[in-house]
Amino acid sequence: MQHLINPNVTQIEISGIRKFFNMVSGYSDVVSLTIGQPDFPTPDHVKEAGKSAIDQNKTTYTHNAGMLPLREAISTFVHDQYGLHYDPKEEIISTVGASQAIDITFRTILTPGDEVILPGPVYPGYEPLIRLAGATPVHVDTRDHHFKLTKELLQSHITEKTKCIVLPYPSNPTGATLTKDEVADLAQYLQDKNLFVLSDEIYSQLTYDETHTSIATFQGMKDRTIVINGVSKSHSMTGWRIGYTLAPAWLSKHMLKVHQYNVSCPSSISQYAALDALTNGKTDTEVMRQAYEQRLDYVFNRLKDMGLEMDRPGGAFYVFPRFPIENMTSFDLGIELVEKGGLALVPGDAFSSYGQGYMRISYAYDMKTLEQGLDRLESFLKEKSFI
Secondary structure, X not given: OHHHOOHHHHOOOOOHHHHXXXXXXXXXXXXXXXXXXXXXXXXXXXXXXXXXXXXXXXXXXXXXXXXHHHHHHHHHHHHHHHOOOOOOOOOEEEEOHHHHHHHHHHHHHOOOOOEEEEEEOOOOOHHHHHHHOOOEEEEEEOHHHOOOOOHHHHHOOOOOOEEEEEEOOOOOOOOOOOOHHHHHHHHHHHOOOOOXXXXXXXXXXXXXXXXXXXXXXXXXXXXXXXXXXXXOOOOOOHHHOOEEEEOOHHHHHHHHHHHHHHHOOOXXXXXXXXXXXXXXXXXXXXXXXXXXXXXXXXXXXXXXXXXXXXXXXXXXXXXXXXXOOOOOOHHHHHHHHHHHHOEEOEEHHHHOHHHOOEEEEEXXXXXXXXXXXXXXXXXXXXXXXXX
């Protein structure tokens, strides 16, 4: 019976990140710097809002797009933070995390034969969703451009089949961000192209050098851009699973159909918690952001002292150093690090072939764990004569 399964499903694989986790899960005494989620607890006032929703029996279906007060709070939040203007009734959909938001976007805009441009190395969650929609991912090598997608790179990769361009900034796994001028340059080039832009801005509250600029704020871009965001990273609410899409009304009404038949609506309890986060938790993110920046300074300086090459991240909570390996893959290096160094990092080749030779290190950990992990890394590199 297996031959009857949708080939688009059988041909995709479990992500390299998950393969690595499964392989090393049985090892003991391993310091892990792998997890890509905040190590802070969800703020107490947000948890209380969720508890209150349960106690008040707010446990029924909501509007398919999410309850209107939440959509209104999202509208106010993105206006205040990024200067974005979206009608909460027609242009905002509350989703089950940013992942589902990406899924309904691709399933709405993509058809078989379409191509989607991804700046590699890139988060591995996009490619399977693109393939499930029958389209083809096109990875663009950004390694010589500080992991940033540029107008010149787009010019050499856009074809008549290109339907969508993904802008995943701040980036997982590299931490790269785009300056306002860099975003403006892309917007000027794309504003008259018959292409969609999926702008994944889930880490947009976690920037260190300058505030985030959304491409949807530039002339001619709102009507062709789908902005993806959520409260997972900004308010340490990964398990609550609340994301959202921002898109023009003519597109959102079609995305809503896909969303409706997919999940009906997000959890009502989580929606009330997210409403509180966006209205009463405006300072929560800044506390976490400052802590991440301090950790970044420590991790970046330690890695540079070890002689590893890397760009200083401008956002998110990852660094992506290059390792001097020639006769092994990043995945193999990851296994050896676990077995001989007692340290788990995410292999860079989990983020496309352009991540080969790199490793992703998350600094969403307390300083004691970071110190212990980097001490082990330094000892391993000395043992390998890398330093």
